[in-house]
Amino acid sequence: MTYAYLRQLSDNKNMINQQNNILSFALLKGLNIDKEVIEYSNTNREIEDREDFQKFIHSLDSGDNIITDEIWILSDKVDEIIKIIHCMLSEGINLYISSSQTIIQSNSTIGEIFPLLNSIREKQKIKENKIGRPKGSRSKSKFDSHQKDIIKYLVEGMNVSKISRKLGVSRSSLKDYIISRGIKEMISSSFLEVSPLINDQSMDNKISICPFSDKN
Incomplete structure (x- = not known):
């Protein structure tokens, strides 16, 4: 259904x-x-x-x-x-x-799931900020529209040079964007959380995977 x-x-x-x-x-x-x-x-x-x-x-x-x-x-x-x-x-x-x-x-793939988690993190940051643009907050970037693809390629193990060629953008500008947004750090911290979704879906692990689920 x-x-x-x-x-x-x-x-x-x-x-x-x-x-x-x-x-x-x-x-x-x-x-x-x-x-x-x-x-x-x-x-x-x-x-x-x-x-x-x-x-x-x-x-x-x-x-x-x-x-x-x-x-x-x-x-x-x-x-x-x-x-x-x-x-x-x-x-x-x-x-x-x-x-x-x-x-x-x-x-x-992990690359498909991670952007969803990142969108929630970004939404939470916005809620925590004061109304208006707080001092030191980041401005919009031309790379924001490519963020989903950038995350996907990084998760797949692609380096910055290859990503920049694929997107047709400057390598140095792309590198600065990835650093300013902390994208690699977010991927590293989330990889351990998300990887079991892809790598371990056996019935033996259902209790640990679904702690609030009980159909009995």
Whole structure:
């Protein structure tokens, strides 16, 4: 079955926008939505306390699809998103993110998953900043539009020179951008978190992979 997952949060986009974006994405991908699931909870609740969300995850079967508008609708905490993705992959569930046109499934690469985690980190930093541009904050860069590809290539082991040639940009400018954004450091810290999603999905590890899941 294919589920549209929506979450009503007072401080985020309304559900009509979520519905429209999900429906447009489903139409584009040729997916028929069988059921719409709506969760009502605030961002302060830990995933272990979101009983409705847990029940929904527990009800899914291998081969089921979940479509949501943005990754942070599932959770705005990186560690919780990692748990959720672990659970879905270990159960054979496919996750579709309409805003980024991303599909996460058993054959997904780390390079495809990391930008989603990075987007949550960036969103959290914005929330923590004061209104307006704080002193010393970074400005926009022409490389921002390439960030997803830059991260993907770095995760795949490509060096800066090769990436600059592939993108048709200056090597020195690209290197400065990677350093200023701390991209390599973020990848290094996240690799240990994300790599088990790709490298270890055996049934023997399901308990550790999915700590809040219990279908018994």
